[in-house]
Amino acid sequence: MLAPSRTREKPPVPASGAWREGDSAGRRRFADLGAFDLEAGERLPAVRVAYETWGELAPDGSNAVLVLHALTGDSHVTGPAGEGHATGGWWEEMVGPGRPIDTDRYFVVVPNVLGGCQGTTGPSSPAPDGRPWGGRFPFVTTRDQVAVEVALTHALGITSWELVIGASMGGLRVLEWALLGPEADIEVRNIAAIATTAQVGGDQIAWSHPQLAAIRMDPRFRDGDYYTAPDGEGPHAGLSVARQIAHTTYRSAFELDNRFGRLPQGGEDPFAGGRFAVQSYLDHHGDKLARRFDANSYVVLTESMLSHDLGRDRGGVENALTQITARSLVVAVDSDRLFPPSQSARLVTWIPGADPLRIVTSDHGHDGFLVEFDQIGPIVAEFLAGE
Numbered sequence: 001m002l003a004p005s006r007t008r009e010k011p012p013v014p015a016s017g018a019w020r021e022g023d024s025a026g027r028r029r030f031a032d033l034g035a036f037d038l039e040a041g042e043r044l045p046a047v048r049v050a051y052e053t054w055g056e057l058a059p060d061g062s063n064a065v066l067v068l069h070a071l072t073g074d075s076h077v078t079g080p081a082g083e084g085h086a087t088g089g090w091w092e093e094m095v096g097p098g099r100p101i102d103t104d105r106y107f108v109v110v111p112n113v114l115g116g117c118q119g120t121t122g123p124s125s126p127a128p129d130g131r132p133w134g135g136r137f138p139f140v141t142t143r144d145q146v147a148v149e150v151a152l153t154h155a156l157g158i159t160s161w162e163l164v165i166g167a168s169m170g171g172l173r174v175l176e177w178a179l180l181g182p183e184a185d186i187e188v189r190n191i192a193a194i195a196t197t198a199q200v201g202g203d204q205i206a207w208s209h210p211q212l213a214a215i216r217m218d219p220r221f222r223d224g225d226y227y228t229a230p231d232g233e234g235p236h237a238g239l240s241v242a243r244q245i246a247h248t249t250y251r252s253a254f255e256l257d258n259r260f261g262r263l264p265q266g267g268e269d270p271f272a273g274g275r276f277a278v279q280s281y282l283d284h285h286g287d288k289l290a291r292r293f294d295a296n297s298y299v300v301l302t303e304s305m306l307s308h309d310l311g312r313d314r315g316g317v318e319n320a321l322t323q324i325t326a327r328s329l330v331v332a333v334d335s336d337r338l339f340p341p342s343q344s345a346r347l348v349t350w351i352p353g354a355d356p357l358r359i360v361t362s363d364h365g366h367d368g369f370l371v372e373f374d375q376i377g378p379i380v381a382e383f384l385a386g387e
């Protein structure tokens with residue numbers, strides 16, 4: 001895991017003049033933030049962040065909201081497909097004019113995460129020698145990802161966040177933000193941590209293990225250096241299998257049994273080489289991700305999630321949680337078997353003054369945060385209104 005851990009005294013703030021705003025692509029804009037020393041000891045000599053914004057920053061800077069996406073999400077939290085985006089926003093019902101995170105009122109910023117494949121520096125970005133980083137891309141932690149988001153915040157001239165909100169892997173960063181933001185002189189007034197945890201545990205590491213193996217064992221993975229492979233092919237099969245394993249954990253056993261049960265897929269016969277419908281469903285989600293996501297980023301981001309331990313170098317999880325000063329909302333999905341409600345309850349127990357745990361009722365498991373807008377929307381709106 002991590003090389004000898006060292007506590008960063010302050011997240012890196014680029015020296016004056018190191019930051020410059022880059023060009024844009026569609027709605028996305030780019031910020032070049034300079035070099036970053038990573039928690040595990042390596043250095044990224046040049047970090048670029050792709051981000052999108054909605055709304056206007058108030059003259060006193062008091063209305064900024066940071067939305068942090070999950071594993072395969074991106075900066076396109078709302079808005080139509082097109083302008084560089086293959087799909088519409090992944091939290092369309094949550095962010096926009098008159099929606100729970102109201103862009104008529106708030107200035108909403110959504111960065112793409114460090115290590116991803118949507119414009120922020122990641123394994124497919126060029127290394128200093130001009131070739132893609134590929135398998136040479138360094139190990140990054142949740143804290144490194146937040147350190148980059150802290151630098152983006154400074155670069156945008158934002159000194160306080162009214163709300164930092166995210167689910168799943170986004171929620172991991174929300175919790176780090178609650179501690180690293182104030183250390184970097186950025187006020188974090190409210191946090192909303194949805195379907196997430198303070199410390200990735202044995203069950204989550206276990207589910208990740210065969211996903212990482214599926215990608216690495218694909219002969220087309222080539223130790224991560226497949227971008228320039230002669231046949232132009234990457235480890236799509238391995239990535240698809242990884243997604244199928246993950247997707248099973250994103251949905252509930254109840255849903256899979258009741259929605260698909262033992263139904264065969266279309267005209268296929270499962271006893272004669274055909275598939276059950278649930279197998280076809282997983283094939284579909286696996287193939288769809290393999291067409292839109294980079295396998296190296298999947299590996300880097302999965303490993304960054306495994307690094308997540310809010311208590312590392314902070315005297316343990318509970319001690320770390322007690323240092324959170326933001327007003328805090330914690331939301332769990334009752335059928336989430338990946339980030340179970342017990343892990344959310346732990347947050348509420350130890351974050352001083354946290355609102356009572358809000359439980360979303362859903363058959364859809366962890367993915368409830370992407371489905372149950374009728375419940376999550378009012379919960380977030382009520383939390384913001386209650387400030």
Ligand SMILES: CC(=O)SCCNC(=O)CCNC(=O)[C@H](O)C(C)(C)COP(=O)(O)OP(=O)(O)OC[C@H]1O[C@@H](n2cnc3c(N)ncnc32)[C@H](O)[C@@H]1OP(=O)(O)O
Binds near residue numbers: 072281367
């Ligand atoms: C913050 C972020 O995480 S952003 C990333 C979010 N997006 C993703 O994760 C992309 C993957 N998609 C999903 O996980 C889900 O579609 C969600 C969570 C977005 C929405 O959940 P639901 O509305 O319940 O969708 P569901 O799980 O039923 O999947 C629907 C898809 O499965 C397909 N499907 C359903 N049954 C079958 C079957 N038997 N065989 C093949 N395909 C099937 C549907 O045709 C549909 O395909 P499409 O998405 O290409 O149109």
Ligand SMILES: N[C@@H](CCO)C(=O)O
Binds near residue numbers: 070
């Ligand atoms: N569907 C979500 C699940 C992980 O939270 C994603 O792909 O990011």
